[in-house]
Amino acid sequence: MSFYLNNLFSLLAIFVILGLSFNLLMGYAGLFSIAHGAYFGVGAYTTAVLMRDGEWSFLPALAVAFALCGLLSLVLGVAARRVTDIYLVLLxxxxxxxxxRLFSIxxxxxxxxxxxxxPRxxxxxxxxxxxQVIIVAWVLCAVVTVGLRTLVRSxxxxxxxxLREDELAARSLGKATATAxxxxxxxxxxxxxxxxxxxxxxxRFISPAEFGLDRSIEILSxxxxxxxxxxxxxxxxxxxxVLIPQALSFLALPTSLVxxxxxxxxxxxxxxxxxxRPQGLVGGRRRREPEVPEAPADAAPAPRNEVDPPASPLARTAAGAAAGVLRCENVSIAFGGLKAVDDVSLTLQPGVITGLVGPNGAxxxxxxxxxxxxxxxxxxxxxxxxxDITGVSLxxxxxxxxxxxFQDMRLFAGMSCRDNLLVSLTPLADERILRLPGRGAEADRRRRAEELLAYLGLARHAETLAGNLSYAEQKLLMIGRLLATDAHCYLLDEPMSGLDAEGRERILALLRETVANGATICLVEHSIDVMTQVCTRIAFLxxxxxxxxxxxxxxxxxxxxxATYFGS
Structure with a gap:
């Protein structure tokens, strides 16, 4: 019985560590891999060979195994920067x-x-x-748990x-997703x-069978x-x-069938x-949300308190940037022989809202x-x-x-409204994996996020998942997420489409205030009434x-x- 329990508790700690590592990759980053069994094996063989043949102590051997697997993973990590999901699975x-195969030969x-x-x-x-090995295993499990818990909250x-929610949206906010x-x-x-x-x-004995494709599928499972x-x-x-094989062992199945x-x-x-239960055993939602009365899909955001309105965070957001002139000179691009953009030159000036109009397909x-x-x-x-930024990435x-x-907003639907803004508010320097930002910096970002939510009329939805907002509220959050970046230039693709007059006016007010603080805005909208209200200049394509x-x-x-395009 003692051997049985020792084996059970050791395997449990080992598989918890495996699960934590894979959940970080797939659950939090949204990246799929069938190679975890292979890295599991590389770590096992590295530790075993160093201890048996090199007479290394356990902890140094384990450290080398940890580092070697990290280095080998760079092969897949670099490839994962550019490939789509199906090719990543195949890779x-x-x-x-x-x-x-290498383990076997x-x-x-x-x-x-x-x-x-x-050796022991x-x-x-x-x-x-x-x-004592069990104790060491659970201590290491605790270290991994605390470390990853801190990491996922950073x-x-x-x-x-x-990255998991929408890689393109993350890139458009300045996130270095390829490096992540x-x-x-x-x-x-x-x-x-x-x-x-x-x-x-x-x-104290390992074979290739321990690390085959079945093991990777177990980790996924x-x-x-x-x-x-x-x-x-x-x-x-x-x-x-761990318990399923133990339970099946009591059935006395033939070895060939196990x-x-x-x-x-x-x-x-x-x-x-x-x-x-696709959400698994733990909970139905990724985070708990406060009870907020459900609003209809077209509900408008909560009005701001006009008696004591929140201080505008936009003056600081836009005024802190030395707004530059964005211009293109004779740019062209064709798809399959069709010129989508043909020799266009355009200058977007700070402090000006430039409207971009034209028929569909222009x-x-x-x-x-x-x-x-x-x-x-x-x-x-x-x-x-x-x-010259012609070759600079998104x-x-x-x-x-x-x-x-983007026309379809591309909010991080599975993240809270506050976290949507915090993604924009966090500079790249504070997103390094080994850097724990000071509490003061994080507290300041959270305070700014709360200020912006209040200004948008979304304060009560700070913990609400963005995907659960009404359509009008999602539009406001989309604008707020952009404003939180402290950018110089905003390219807005139909930000008011589908909104009623009140919703449009809320966004127009935000745009007017932003451009008054020196920002550059280029706006695409199909409503010529909207364009005449807010745009100083118009470019017709x-x-x-x-x-x-x-x-x-x-x-x-x-x-x-x-007569041709405006209907008058």
Whole structure:
């Protein structure tokens, strides 16, 4: 019985660590991998070989295993920067299969027969007994738990969540998502390697079968069962994964059937969870929300208190930036031979709202994509002030002060309204994985987020998930998230579409105040009434070409344009 319990509690700690590492990758960052079993194996073999053949102590060997898995993961992490989900799955699957094949043929790993003779671990000169190994395993589990708990609550953790929710939106706010992917792959894989080192000293014999594709699927299964992005989910998921084989062992099944029955049990269990409880064992929502009366989909935001209105955070937001002139010169881009933007030159001045109008298909959104860095022009140049930014990426342009909205808003629906703003308010320097920002800096960001929420009329929704807001409230939050970046230039793609008169007026007031503080705004809207109310200048596009640009009253009074496009 003592051996049985020792084995049970050791495996439980090991699988909790594995689950925590995978939940960080998939639950928080939204990245899928089938290679965790391989990193688990690399950590196990590294620890075992160093201890057996190199006569290393346990902790130094475990540290090398941790570091080696982190370094190896850079191969996948760098590839993950640019590939889509399906290619990432195939890439990690290939790595998993290749790693197990190497474990089976290399002499140093013992080949297919496995590695035997792994010595008992020692700690500070003391050789550990089986119960003491359990204590060490749970201490390391506690360290990983506390470390990851701190990480997911940090600015870097928010960046990971924004990456999971909408990578393009995160990039448009200046988040270095490609770098974040590499970092989270490295950390997650390194922790899986440390779990492998614990397995090696627990079993004292390892073979390639321990780290095959089935193991990666088990790790995925325990994460789904526990609950994606539910921090304590891996504890319950690991308990289920460890206890199922133990329970089946009492059935006295033939040895040839044990693996098949275990696999079938896991498969059925995961299917049941996906069908009846996709959120896993831990909770129904990623965060608790205060009870807020549900508003209809078209409900307007709460009005601001006109007697004692909140102080405007926008003066500080816009005035702190040395607003630069954004201009493009002779930019063109074609798709399949069709010129979406054709030799367009346009200058956007600070303190001016420039409207971009034209019929559907005129190239307005494509021009926004060229100005914001989502697309690179095939000919022509883009400048911010005197700086040529033609080849600068979307996220780098956002950090330089050019941010944009999207027609479909692209809010971080699974994050609170406050966290949506905090993503924008946090500078890249405070998102380093090994940096814990000072409490003062984080407290100041939270205070600014609360001020902006109050100014937007969304104070009571600070903890509400953005996806649960009404349509009008989501539009306001979208604008607020952009304003929180302290940008110089705002490219707004139909920010008032679908709103009633009151909703439009709320956003128009925000735009007027922002531009009054020296910001540059370029606005796309189909309503000419909206454009005449707020725009100082209008640029007219048709068939990808800039037909005319000038003061609003001149463009609107142009008889030919009015008859053709404005209906008057």
């Amino acid at each position: 990690t699957l290939a790595f998993q299969v290749a790693a197990v 290399l002499e140093i790993t013992g080949g297919a027969g496995g590695l035997v003779g792994i 671990p020692d700690l500070f000169g003391l050789t550990l007994s089986a119960p 600015p870097f953790g928010r960046t990971l969540e924004s 992917k590499v970092k989270v792959f490295a950390l997650s894989s390194a922790i899986a390697g440390a779990a492998g080192g614990l397995l090696a000293v627990h079993l 325990l994460t789904i069962i526990g609950g994606l992005a539910a921090f304590w989910g891996p504890y319950l998921g690991a308990a289920v994964i 693996g098949a029955v275990n696999g079938l049990a896991f498969s059925v269990l995961v299917l049941l969870f996906l069908r009846f 190239g307005k959104t494509t021009l926004f994509n060229l100005l914001s860095g989502l697309l690179t022009p095939q000919t022509g140049r883009v400048f911010l002030g005197d700086r 996220d780098a342009r956002a950090r330089a002060g050019i941010v944009r909205s 048709a068939d990808g070409r800039l037909v005319r640009e000038g003061p609003t009253d001149e463009i609107v009074s142009d008889r030919e344009l009015a």
